[in-house]
Amino acid sequence: MGQTFTGLLRAVRARTGQGGGGTARPEPTAALRLCGDYLAGLAASGPMSDARQTRLVSAIGGLTTACGTDGDELFDALLRTGQRALEAGGETETRLALDIAVEATGLRSRSKGAWRLRGSALDALGRRDEAVEAYERHLALQQNPAAAEDIVRRIATLKDLEACLHEAAGLLPEADGTRLRALHNAPAGQARTAFAEVVRRHTAEGGGLADPGVRRLTTLYAAHRRLLDRDRMADPLLGGAEPLGVTALRRLVAGRSVCLVAGAPRIADEERVPGSALGKLIDGYDLVVRCDNLPAAGPRTDLHAVTLRGDTPWTGPVWNRRAGTRLVFGDPLPHWRRSLRARLVAGAQDRVGDASLRHPLDDPALLGEDGWGPRTGTAFTVLRLLDFLDAADRLDLIGFGLPGQLLPREREWVTARATHEDETEMRTTLR
Template sequence: MTKPLAGLFKARQREASWPGPYARSMRLCGEHLAAQEPGAAGATGPQVRLTRAIGAFAASLDGPAADPFDALLQVGERALEAGGEHGLGLALGLAESAAGIRRRSKGAWRLRGLALDGLGRDAEALECYERYAALLSDGRPAPEVARRTDTLHRRRACLEAAVALFPAEGSELRELLAEPTATTAVLAPRFDAYVRAVVAAHGPADPAVRRLLALYGSYRRLGERDRVPDPLLGGTTPVDVGGLRALVAGRTVCVVANAGDVSGSTLCAEIDGYDLVVRCDSFRLRAEGTGGRTDLHAVTLRGDTPWDGPAWTQRAGVRLVFGDPVAGWRRAVRERIVPGAQDHLADASLRRPLSDPALLGEGDWGAAPTTAFTVLRLLDFLDASPRLDLVGFTPAGRLRPREAEWVARRATHVDDSKMRTALR
């Protein structure tokens, strides 16, 4: 017992000689709490746990039996959990203090890497992850760190390979990649602009352009999709572009309008005769008219706080949620998805098919295209269904004028008696 106690005593002596990092950490915690909105004191969840951890850290500084270093790391973990720019900023500040106190602390380097990762500072995060792994006796990092390290390396590889395809057009992006402090918030829009410029200059038929679009799609998916299943989805299986294509391949598809004349019709047998029935946004079923199945439900997020909308309780085989930006899309999905109400959930790679250069790349449909047109255009682009029909969209006004014009140009047959427009 003597040697461990002596070692602990010496460690405490070393920590006592570093009051600055602890004082700085308390100041950061105080600034974070002061910046909270007045109602935050009654909040629940991550912020409450963070506040409690700050209290425990403050108490540990005065209690000789407590370890302030462990309490400091615990505050950092709770700040990561709270998330957001302020939470991640606090976690980073505390991690820097912890690394200053104990340079070989695995927890400090792991915390710093995760905070930098959350802030989009990929290169710096990778450096911290590697420092953390080097301190481990077996060199095997925690699964979350191993996963993020792999993802960041793959994203970097996508960028480097993309720039190499068109060196002249990619010079600006290449210079940004050389800057170790370049963030995802800076790189992503520059990459987007680079892809658009190359497609406009060389055309989508160029094999190098197709390779570029594939790299762009991989980069976006790696940045927007959590590779670990979300426990809140209740067993729902995420699907990407390839997964959706596989689900619709070889199946006849109809997109059904949310309209009174469809509900009041006798088209039940006609609609249920398709292999895959698509419905949009808020819909009501009247089996005699609309049919009873919903194989794919497409919904578009609207407004400034789309996560405040009603939960998606209608049973569907596939739930396809359109929306931008990705942060709002993620929050809406997490708060409105009902576990067990769908078998598959389209991931973030499918959240904006019309404007995404990796898919259609058509940004001229306006700020609010209809959900029906978006899902129709996506299914047409996937080109995996032998029959693709609209039911209930023949009357004017159910699609935007330009959308209706596109459908009219592509239509192969129109049957007014069954309100059906065929695109195949």
């Protein structure tokens, strides 16, 4: 795997073998030893091609470097390594994440991050009862209820899974019921397959769906299967939010003045000043568009656009800032759907963009333009979409002349189509 990888493996081995005098500082020696074993296994398996494994190896390097440093820095590196192991997704990596989490909770029993990691690793391994206990330890330490909504939802999902199995077991002979209950603490694939086999057998033996017991068993299986794949939602209808497609979006902006406001700190600071010229300028538009991270409170947002990033975008913070319309850009489709279920908040929006709007730039049914890669910014994506719809009476950008707001190719596109630019107002007019 190369000299760098070999050097890292040697460094990990050296750390696990060090001893003697010096300052007594608790270090995750068991975790380091397990990381060394993991690196040795990778070295024996040949070249790495998985980006998630590469990030894990990098995190292990950071953990090794942090040994002997400040306790907080070392502990953060330990949790980061565990999280990267969990994100890697394989069984070996998930078990490594659990082992790291166990040591982390041993080192700091009041670390909410360590207990969350432990719960997530147990959950991924199908050890759901233990996962609930770890999640509840996390909740007991969590001071910010908003940051724990996903954990509360996950605990409810795990309890619903158990309730499905318990009720289904009551419809079966004792031996089958006992086996079915045991599936609650089995890996998802095993639970899915075994439950399906029980349903097939009892459907054939019980006279098919004409039997009320068989119908109920089938309903419980469907609910269990759905919950294995997706967490429950407190409000599946999201407070009555309407799905928004391309045609509905065009109607929303038709004949209206629209401004897209940059997320630069300078813009936000000036806009917050009571009676500021910039604030009055933005308030004069019919539709105000903002992108990605929104402040907890502040000026109005009529349309919020956000792009999903990373391997697990559904784990990001929820979108709880009020917006009339929310557009979520992302691919692939399963990740997009899961992210909407996990991060949308009931009552935080009136309309949600549907799947037809999730990747407008390269969708052949919409723009279908080549050359706009995954690094394309959210602001440019929504700008290009609104320009393509050709429905707004006026389309302006506020603050995008500032450095860092657009990528070079995006800026070239804007410059080529701008009809007016006012540096005093930081406004660029496209139409």
